[in-house]
Amino acid sequence: MNPFLKALDEIKAQHSFREIQPYEHDGVFVRWGDGEPMLNLASNDYLGLQILWRDRIAEFLDHKSREGAFLSSSSSRLLSGDFPIFSQLESLIAKLYGKDCLLFNSGYHANVGMIQSLSKLSNVLFLIDEYAHASVFDGIALSRARFKRFAHNDMQALESLLAHYYNQYDNLIIVAEGLYSMDGDFAPVAKLVALKKRYDKTYIYLDEAHSIGVCGDEGLGRAKELGMSESIDFLILTFGKAISSVGACVVCTSEVKHYCVNTARSLIYSTALPPLNIAFSAYVFASLSQLAPYRIHLRALSSELKRELNACEKNYHILGEAHILSLVVGSNDRALALAKHLRAHKIFAPAIRYPSVPKESARVRICLNAALEPTHIHALIEAVRGANI
Template sequence: MGLGDTLRQQLAANALKRQLDRATDAAATPGVSEAQAAASAQTRSARSRFEVMPQYQQVRLMRELGETLRVESPFFRVHDGIAGATTQIGGRDYVNFANYSYLGFAGDPVIASRAKAAIDRYGTSASASRIVAGERPVHRELERALAAFYETDDCVAFVSGHATNVTVIGSLFGPGDLIVHDALAHNSIVQGAQLSGAKRLSFAHNDWQALDDLLTRVRREYRNVLIAIEGLYSMDGDLPDLERFCEVKERHGAFLLVDEAHSLGVLGATGRGIREHCGVASERVDLWMGTMSKTLAGCGGFIAGCQPLADMLRNLAPGFLYSVGLAPALAEASLAALEALIAQPERVARLRERGHQFLAEARAAGLNVGTSAGYAVVPVIAGSSVKAAQWANALFEEGINVQPIFYPAVEEKAARLRFFICSTHEAEQISRTVAAVARLAAG
């Protein structure tokens, strides 16, 4: 489907909308016939169907684009077994670069046995919000362990990583405040900022000087200011200069949130994240956010910080107050994974070796890896959504599972394959994969 076809479809959709608007206006006009009224009623009914909504039109156009170009969708493939360096799809084994089990804990037998024991003790669900009747010992054990890990007063665990940013940002800040975030910040940060009602501005990716300039101009106009950045960016695999961002935050009297979803267990000699990598004291960051679905082999999110922050979130954040408590088995799994991370820093070192290997071999092969630093996330820029999909499907035929990233998640010219590297990947698997991508890129 070319641009002209897409434009014609959009014009047709606009024409339909105008037709529906006219029909609705006619239905409200006195003196219309019974047949006209019936037709108007039918039109009103059509307007309440989901298939006429713009969001569905977008999904439909994406499907038609794939059919026209004869590119099979690489999404929603059903995996069997444990997510890791390999996976099984349709009875066939694949090298897997589409999972977040960075240190291999998701399939660890010790962690699994502790989760099973938690099911025997607590059941499969907390069955209530924690403030009402869902509190279990393992919740506080996990939170205390995370607070100690981050060297903070306390920590609050939530049932969803995405919802953690949404509810925390949305409940702490509001009209009269300002939220400034990296231009490539995760959707959850943007959604939380929008929910809050605060003014939202973005700054150029990883550009602390642009942030400094922005706050110099506008800081005085707002009561509270939140700066939101990430420890490791999941699209590009690069990281900010945390020391500089802390200096900007301190100079302008702002709060700083660092999303460590992809940097916990990945950055730093012992996996303590970007603060260890950059040599920055924990207390210089106000909100340490992280997820338990990556390195920590579970599901959910958390905020670690000072005691007043934790007290507010535990008693007022809607995503905590009105949501069921984290499933005890998942809390136990993440607690076990955190303890294993602390006890086994060699996994972090092996992950770093594998990530750097992928990056070095990809560059040597002439592949465009963007700004990746080679820590767990390495993109290969294809240059178009169609090419990214074609490459992903071709690799799948060779027994390599990797997901493409299309527009609008990234700019069309930045469409890519996104490789998640695990400590459990073998050096040979990485070399074979890079060689296969290089053949595709060479045409």
């Protein structure tokens, strides 16, 4: 039998089969082919900039086209691809955080490159929250780094690892996320910082992919909101979600930046992003402090939805502390059934299944954004109430 067909049959038998489907969307609604528009609750454009900023984006593109903005860098930054806008964005972010900054092409590039780079340090051990993004574990696998997982947000388990391995390693790096993409809960940043202070030669690596732009009065992420960004050694910010652009960066010391320029393969061997995209990221970062009304609206939507879902008395468990909420139903087939029911009510909220989440924790994940209105939340709640899953 064709080995690829056999493997695909096994994936389908586990209700884990995925397909890429071309679609049209405007930020609030999504449509596949000739189908009817559905409310889009799968977008990571958390501030809704692609729709709320439609006029501003058009003005930005018009201005850049008259400037003759480049649509490709055509080279690695270490060759001829380092346009001035790259350093300008790095300087802007560095000023916001009081540290230095190094750009990467995506959150995936940043995590793989940074983990691979840090693994070259002397006698290093990574201590990784079990729910950290797949790109972190891919970086571990590619670099063959030594690591230990700890139970999600379990600080007692983490401290046990720190105590056990403290005398065996020169460098201990704790890896966590500001806001976790599947459970929608925050890392206990204050406790992480306390552990770092208790165990010297320990560093904190915090991925703020889902919290940058959304958390804090200035939208600078969870660590900054808590006044603890100075204690984070490697702060990963990605631009493809609330920043509504593409790319990523690490906020770190100048020594770390220069070290990674010389060791991070995903930076060294990748063509840099188009200067046009970098310019738009800079435009959004410069505007983040002005977007407080979007963040307030998003928090209000999230609070209302969670309150109403908790009152539904359905056979599921609700996870989420912010704008990412999940209805955990258990098996892959139940998650698929709930997602299908919602689609029948013109709501697109995808089923997240094993192996993306642990077995028997399959769910429908709801990602809210600031372009939504209370009427959209009410439509979702009514659809969930009518589900017989």
